[in-house]
Amino acid sequence: MKGKTPAFRAVILAGGSGERFWPLSTPERPKQFLRVFGGESLIRQALARLDGLVAPADAFVVTTKNLVAATRKELPEVPKGNIVGEPMRRDTGAAVALGVGMASGAGDPVVGFFSSDQMVAKPKEFRKVVKRAVAIARRRNAIVTIGIKPGYPATCFGYISPKTRAFVEKPDAEKARKYVRAGYLWNAGMFIARASVFRGAFAAHAPELECLAKSGGDAGPLAPAALARLYAALPKISFDYAVMEKAKNVEVVPGDFGWDDVGSFAAFDKYFPHDRRGNVREGPCNVVEAEGNICVARSARISLLGVKNLVVVTTPDSVLVADKSRVAEMKKLFSR
Amino acid sequence: MKGKTPAFRAVILAGGSGERFWPLSTPERPKQFLRVFGGESLIRQALARLDGLVAPADAFVVTTKNLVAATRKELPEVPKGNIVGEPMRRDTGAAVALGVGMASGAGDPVVGFFSSDQMVAKPKEFRKVVKRAVAIARRRNAIVTIGIKPGYPATCFGYISPKTRAFVEKPDAEKARKYVRAGYLWNAGMFIARASVFRGAFAAHAPELECLAKSGGDAGPLAPAALARLYAALPKISFDYAVMEKAKNVEVVPGDFGWDDVGSFAAFDKYFPHDRRGNVREGPCNVVEAEGNICVARSARISLLGVKNLVVVTTPDSVLVADKSRVAEMKKLFSR
Secondary structure (H helix, E strand, C coil): CCCCCCCEEEEEEECCCCCCCCCCCECCECHHHCCCCCCCCHHHHHHHCCCCCCCHHHEEEEEEHHHHHHHHHHCCCCCHHHEEEECCCCHHHHHHHHHHHHHCCCCCCEEEEEECCCEECCHHHHHHHHHHHHHHHHHCCCEEEEEECCCCCCCCCCEECCCCCCEECCCCHHHHHHHHHCCCEEEEEEEEEEHHHHHHHHHHHCHHHHHHHHCEHHHECCCHHHHHHHHHCCCCCCHHHHHHCCCCCEEEEEECCCEECCCCHHHHHHHCCCCCCCCEEECCEEEECCECCEEEECCCEEEEECCECEEEEECCCEEEEEEHHHHHHHHHHHCC | CCCCCCCEEEEEEECCCCCCCCCCCECCECHHHCCCCCCCCHHHHHHHCCCCCCCHHHEEEEEEHHHHHHHHHHCCCCCHHHEEEECCCCHHHHHHHHHHHHHCCCCCCEEEEEECCCEECCHHHHHHHHHHHHHHHHHCCCEEEEEECCCCCCCCCCEECCCCCCEECCCCHHHHHHHHHCCCEEEEEEEEEEHHHHHHHHHHHCHHHHHHHHCCHHHCCCCHHHHHHHHHCCCCCCHHHHHHCCCCCEEEEEECCCEECCCCHHHHHHHCCCCCCCCEEECCEEEECCECCEEEECCCEEEEECCECEEEEECCCEEEEEEHHHHHHHHHHHCC
16 A cells, blocks of 8 residues: 555446336346436436546446447447456346456555446435545445435335444335334445455455456456356355455445435336326326326327326337336246 | 019118227227228128128218228228218218118118128128018018117117117116116117108108208219208217107017127127136237236237236327226327
């Protein structure tokens, strides 16, 4: 370590199979390319949100092999070499390890991991909190995570106990209420630490991922063939499970900046205005005596008559009609 | 009246606004052009059903002005002059009167009225019953109607009392059950009588329509401008209400030949095979944990997830998603 303040680099994790927002998203254009919120794609928003904290040259993206070209096109200001595709999906454990390897370098930079498909309503507040987390990561031998102040007892997120710093899995409804009462925070998948601290954590808790975390930097990037060979042997394991649930050197910085995961079409209910019957519409939708529907017309005009709580989406190739309460089960449409 | 057996001529009533099967049907291609049942359009089936009873030269069609060309194309064997378009919609009272005028001629033929958009499961039995009705109409100064043996206590059809020969309007559910128990028959809108008998009935009960019923035949058809002027002054009134509810010289011939009105998408449930969850499908439909839906994919592929009792129809221009119990209210989609 030198006396100079180490750089802050950001890695945007941008995998995604395009299933949960199908047919708006597809395997070739997964969720992070969605333009429904505020005009810009979610991945552009993820980068723009770090404006002032991270220069484009210090931004990295870990995505899947088939999405590298689309990602480079979407983020032309990021150096091409900073956008790398995983040869296959191995969950966030491998993605974080690869990102640590890519973002490593002289001066042991602080590396922060962020998702490509999240919403932040208050980006200024977000930047403040990230700054705080980066400052802690600079000073201490710790992985700093940003814990989100829960807006409601969600069952679709993991939680973090701010006292014990324990990471806990997605709870059922009852446990979720208990967690919220006890002051637990949502695990938003944001991790910030010096590259060396991440490497140490992999060495200690997930040695099978250590090699990836040590690639890049001075060692230079792995050749595609080597990367493919390495990935084929890796376990599918999340970073939470591989490292965060075991590490003792965890710091939690609470954040409250209108964060959301944009996990499914149900999120449209939160971000779009409703008509007086609770319908959310985009494009030509003729809605008659219908309530609580999400109606997205990207090609043919949609007419709804007397239906309730549906998600109806049209694209030139596909029409989705799903019960709103079932959108978490979108995968079932692709299981044949 | 001469000693020679008078001819039998058939008039197919083919109006229709295309609303009830929208978007499969449209104002330019209303229900009678639908090809979903058995491959042929409903209007072709209506004509074919009379095969052996009516020569194409003795078949007539009353349709709306804008549908004349499409109808002539659909029924090329019918003489062009036998297919006439009403200048505006004036309900079945005017349509029957115009049909009587068109089909009148030497020898006072028997004229039968049939709808263009009905289903008959047993056409052979249908022809037998029509023959019986025609024979009665030849002999007697009566309007013969074919009353359908009810399959269930329908509330969407009018009924005929076989004893009093009284025509009664569409009943509520309770009355419908009473009618069925009492042996009432469905009013299928089939009327058969000598042209002179129809003319006499108009003269007696609906003199405002008499002029139309006397056009055609020896008098020659009305010029389009004269027809338009005449129609503009006509009341919108059904033939049932204008004539049948008042006439005393009514004969009822019961029929049981698998008749149905094909009134709405709900009819698909009767005529198409179901999958094991009660869904009816045409075209590429991916149906996951969905029940009782009618799914017609004419352009984009439809995916249903977890939805129940919907009608989902796609065409290149439009997507309809309606609750199955609401399809009778399709008009509401066009009321703006």
